[in-house]
Amino acid sequence: MIKKIGVLTSGGDCAGLNAAVRAIVHRATGEYGWEVYGVCNGTTGLINRPLQYRHLSRGMCDTAMLRAGGTMLGTTNKANPFAFPGADGTTDRSDECIAGYKELGLDALIGIGGDGSLDILQRLAQKGNINLVAIPKTIDNDLGLTENAIGYSTAVETAMDALDHLQPTAASHQRVMVLEVMGRDAGHIAIAAGIAGGADVILVPEIFYSIDTICQKIKSLSKTESRNFALIIVAEAVKDENGEPVVVSQKWERIRYGGIGHYIGDKIAEKLGADVRVTSLGHIQRGGQPNALDRIIASAFGVYAVDLLAQGKFDRMVAWQNRQVIDVAISDAVKGYQSLQLDDILVKTARGLGICLGD
Template sequence: MGGQKRIGILTSGGDCAGLNAVIRAVVHRAVSAYDWEVVGICRATQGLMRRPLDVVMLDIPQVDSLLMVGGTVLGTTNKGDPFAFSMPDGTLIDRSAEITTGYHLLGLDAIIGIGGDGSLAILRRLAQQGGWNLVGIPKTIDNDLGCTERSIGFDTAVNIATEALDRLHFTAASHSRVMILEVMGRDAGHIAISAGIAGGADVILIPEIPYSIDKICEKIRQRQARGQNFCVVVVAESVKTETGEPVTKLECLGQTRYGGIGQYLADRISAGSGAETRVTVLGHVQRGGVPSPLDRLVAAAFGVAAVDLIAEGKFDHLVTWQNRQVVSVPIAEAIAEYGTVDPNGTLVKTARGLGICLG
């Protein structure tokens, strides 16, 4: 792709720390190395759907201070599938053609889409249908894309959860309580297992490994017998009840979300062990805040590599982190492989080796 080109960039799905660092890296590489124009598309594909288009031109002075800023200056959304877009009257319509029209109205040569597996699947379908060029960058605090060892936002989320566990240890010990920390993890326990080990948890519960309340209570009694009259438990929000039922809550807009497993465990642990139990639900705190140095480094590497893929004409690919380097893989291959915690993997073996109860 010789000569000046115009590329778009958007963030899609849930927000996380490090998105602005990616935007900054993309603009630096595109402008400095290739003299391209960069268009920021606001609120994911909705920016291309709106008339007038909801976009902003990006240049180096505009993005240079974004390295340590959380969230995304472009805005994002995890609602509104363009192929079944919910209208005010409740009907669902296909608005994908409007997005393709927006792409062509901008005169874009390619789009860099930053998202998780769901967002990337939608973006890929739009690109194939609309005949536009797409390069993807993985973003998810859950770190559940199987093709990459790291996704933007994961390290920061683990740091925040670890800090919470550090703080909970003191109050747990002061009051001889069982403190339960419920962390995010839609279908995978990566945050829970990583933060649990780093934060010295006594019990770690993840959706990949079955558990029983009896075993957890036994762990508490073992600690009490050693004179350790407190216990710290970390649980991923997607962990089910002992009988295999998901614990969810219905929000005011009619959406069902994970939430409540911490309280479910607290009630049963109190009944089974007699221990005074408290619950902390960390929630969206894990998505916010200043990105960690590692998230900034990965964001920088991903942003530069994504622009270089466009320069090479290598589309329909996702940049990934493998063996301490950036490797591109086909998006279809990347989103087909879901990355849960390996029950026989290093982190699980490490937790067991440390005497941590996994249920």
């Protein structure tokens, strides 16, 4: 009998997380009469003593929460319980995390995260006999077996809006504008925003590019479209021409990408003598109010996740397929990493529009 459930958000934040938590609280308390506790700051809320948590009620989860960006519970992407960082390296604190779950008296847990977070949560669940249901969230949209994850739609819209702002100033000054966007190792944000925002060049990690090809495209615009400005969008994980990643830093095994936009911009300026400006959106894509689609998907996921617990269906992840919410095995979703494929409809669409993909 489930009477008391926990919910946590883990990994990088994104728009729509609060909408999912709100849906969980409304469904669990309104339909089943359960108590809901929000675990703060990911799994660290179960590791720290005293435990870090909040009792969540319907009154706390009003429509203002639906609109709020970030996560009211806090999150972390640096505190793997199996390799918890400390001054002397990492230690395994998974037993403390499991003990925290039991100390809080939870009957089940809903974890909202990306592939890394869900892999860790599943390992914890298997080790500690935790009844777990997962909800996918990642602006990268690279989790397997789901067409949409919470946060992706808003991130794409933010990048598109940036291109909309860059186009008039590019035209006014006859410049090449380069926009660097997030997406980790997948190009979903870049290609979707690039098509929607009218980019001339879209660079993604999955497709090798040539600076010469990019420059030829820019030069051709004056002949084909009678203009001498260009918009370029590039995913942060795109490598330089030598196949090396462009990174800001690397600590332990975590790489922070950053700088490929300036690399591309400098190469274009060098070859064409063009006036080039570079903009990096960074975490602007994670913040801000969720758009309508992210609010809807998050709400649908939250309701369905609670219903899975009520049905006793654990070790499952909710997913969006063919305009339906379904559930799949967490392990299958994590293993089915979803990078941008060369036969993806958006790749075909970009090529059909004459957008240069660098190859």
